Amino acid sequence: MTTTAPPAQGLAAGPVDRFTRRLRELTGPGLPFGAAELAALDRADAFPADAVRALDEAGLPRYYVPAEHGGALDDFTVVMRLLRAVARIDLTVAAAHGKTYLGAVSTWIAGAEEPARRLARRITDGEVVSCALTERHHGSDLLSGEVTARPAADGGWLLNGEKWLINNVSRAGLVTVLARTHDAGGPRGFSLFLVDKARLAPGTHTCLPKVRTYGIRGADISGIALHDAHLPADALIGAPGQGVEIIVKALHITRTCCAAMSLGTGDHALRLAADFAAGHAGDDGTPLARRPHIRRELGEATAGLLLAEATGLVAVRSLHALTGEMSVVSAVAKAYVPAQVDALIARLLHLLGPHGLLGPGDPHGQFAKAERDHRIIGIFDGSSLVNRNALIEQFPRLARGYRKGRVDAAGLAEATSPHTAPRPFRPAALSLLSTAGASVPAGLPAAVAELRERARDSRDGAGLDSLLSLATRLLDATERLHEAMAAVRFTPRAVPAEAFDLAERYELCFAAACALHLWLRATPATGDGTPAPDTWLRGCLVKALTDLGEPVDDAEAQALDDCADLLLGRPPGHFPSLLDQLRPGTPQEANAS
Known part of the structure; x- marks a missing residue:
């Protein structure tokens, strides 16, 4: 897949704005995204079929298909913003719909033209694709998988075994299946197949019962059992063993795109808490939101979400600009962003008290649903533990690259310039491991x-x-941190606990570096030396340093209260998007919920 660059119009606001307007039109009593309708589905553990169908009609599937195959995917930032807008209303719907991209992406990466075009047509026509790993x-x-694929006597393949806890596998018409094709297994002992369920002989596959889950209750989380299921030779994705x-x-x-669903849920939870705090007063008539300790809580939550957004934004742009470093960037994004939003939700739950635990039928019950639903994001596509282990395996390269100052300067500038x-x-540039390290933290000294140079030249x-x-x-x-990472010694089966602590600290440093790079690139110093707005950046740096255990004085911590003002200064239904802070004066993006 080689996407075609769009015209130079920043973050392609057009399709995002049109899509979010359409979502607002679908939100209200009796409509697919109505709060009461979604709450009723959640209570019944029922799939949100009407909402998913509405997204199909709004054209979202086209953004799962690369432009060269007839779709609209040419900028992953747009995909992130579209899925974030859906998750801002209901994460169950976002997870149910967005998983088609996971099911399809292996075909795009494999690079065979005709299979990619066939799949593209199916997706744009509304076909659901699942991924059974x-x-x-x-x-x-x-690498311990037991589902097997054996060559069939008359050509093709025979699949046997069971895949379980798979999203959309019962509803999907197409399923990407990872199967063992060599008895010994190992990295070259497995192959991928695109299974068209409609072409399987009767009795050769069984959809397993839906699994009841704590969150995203209406999602189709189930499994599939295969019994000598015959596949044609062209069902193979890539080559055997790949x-x-x-x-x-x-x-x-x-994993990078999962940040969109976390950020959307974070938007929703933060807005619900802010509206609650602004709309409720204490005995003295002072709104809760103006009490110092609650204002600080809201400010820290806002700074945490902005820090997560900075990480997600740089990560999706890195898919284009720092492709060879994605083994690091994706692991950071998938471990850090969901964990930060989980922490944000927990902080806000304390603020809301019992109102944060009410059921979906209560006016405040949307928060409890968001809290339940978001728990799954830290597990999707590899848990936080898995992703941190992936970081630890790269510690030697990361420490060496940092020490030697290995930075892809052009790629870093592009990844952190959101207006270009x-x-x-180019999927061919993806690699299993980053050989050069990671440019985001390695570029921090520069x-x-x-x-420092701006401070010297600035009037302020x-x-x-x-x-x-x-x-x-x-x-x-x-x-x-990099010195400590270089000193870690471990074997793959005996990673010391302190290495995981270092991985979490690495994520924090990476996230804060993203914020600083974005500020420098997106808000260049003005010609008269006037400094660019930096309230959000101060909040992000204070939040990161605090979480790292670094000293922050009371005057610096005031930045968190300033972040609360970014949140509370917006009308109900709006949220403090980092993109607004990077482009002062642009219209605020509405909260579609």
Whole structure:
């Protein structure tokens, strides 16, 4: 898949704006995205068929198909924003619909033209595609999979075994299946197949019962059993033995795009809590939102979400600009963004008290549903533990690359310049491991040096000096972290617990570096030396340093209260998007819920 770059129009607001307007039109009593309708489906564990159908009619499936195959996918940032808009209303719907991309991406990566075009036509016509990787007794350990594919006597393949805890596998017409094609297994012992269920002989496959889940209750989480299911030769994706390699590269993409669903849920939870705090007063008549400790809680939650958004935005742009580093970037995005949103929701739950635990039939019950639903994102496409382990395996390369200052300067500038159209995505540039390290943290010394130069040249030197102090402490923490990473010694089956602590710290440093890079690229110093708006960046840096255990004084912590004002200053139904902060004066993006 090689996407075609769109005209240079920033983040392609056109399709996003049209889509979010359509979502608002579908939100209301009796409509597919009505709050009461979605709550009733949740209570009944029922699939949101009307909402999914409405997304089909709105054209969302076209954004799962690369432009060269007849679809609309030429910028992953647009896909992230579209899925985020859906998740902002209901995560169950976003997860149910977005999984078609996971089912299809292996075919796009494999690169065979005709199979890709056939699949593209099926998806744009509304076909659901699932991806069957996990098994009942093996979880995330794909190399232990027992589903087998054996050459059939008359050509093609025979599939046998069971895949379980698979999203959309009962509703899907097409299923990408990872199967063992060599008895010994191993990295070259598995292959991928695109199974067309309509072409299977009767009795050769069975859809397993839906699994009742804590969150996303209406989603089709089930399984499929295969019994000598005959597949034609052209069902093979790529070459025999390439299955694990293709799926790992595919996960570099889908793990990154999972950030969209976390961010949308975070938007929804933060807006619900802010509206609650603004609409309820204490005995003295003061709105809860204006009480200092609640304002600080809202500010820290806002800063956390902006930090997560910075990570997600840089990650999806890195698919285009830093493709060879995605083994690192995707692991950070998938581990950090859901964890940050989980922490945000937990913080807001304490603020809401019992109102945060009410059922979906109560006016405040949407928060409880968002809390339940979001728990699954940390598990989808590899858990946080799996992704942190993937980071730890790359510690030697990451530490060495940082020490040697290995930075893809052009790629980093593009990944952190949200107003420019990205270069075409080239899947051939994906790699199982990043050989050079990671440009985002490795570029931090140069970013701090640029900030120091701005502070020297700015009329508001004192203001930027305080920002520089925060950034310098971040740089110091990042340098100490890489030294600790270089000192870790481990074997694949005996990773020390402290390595996972270092991985979490790496995610924080990476996220804060994303925020600083974005600010520098998206808000260049003005010609008269006036500093660019930096409220959001201060909040992000204070939040990151606090989570790292670095010292922050009371005056610096005021940045969190300022972030609360970014949230509370917006009318009901709006949220503090980082994209608004990067483009002051642009229209606020409405909260479709």
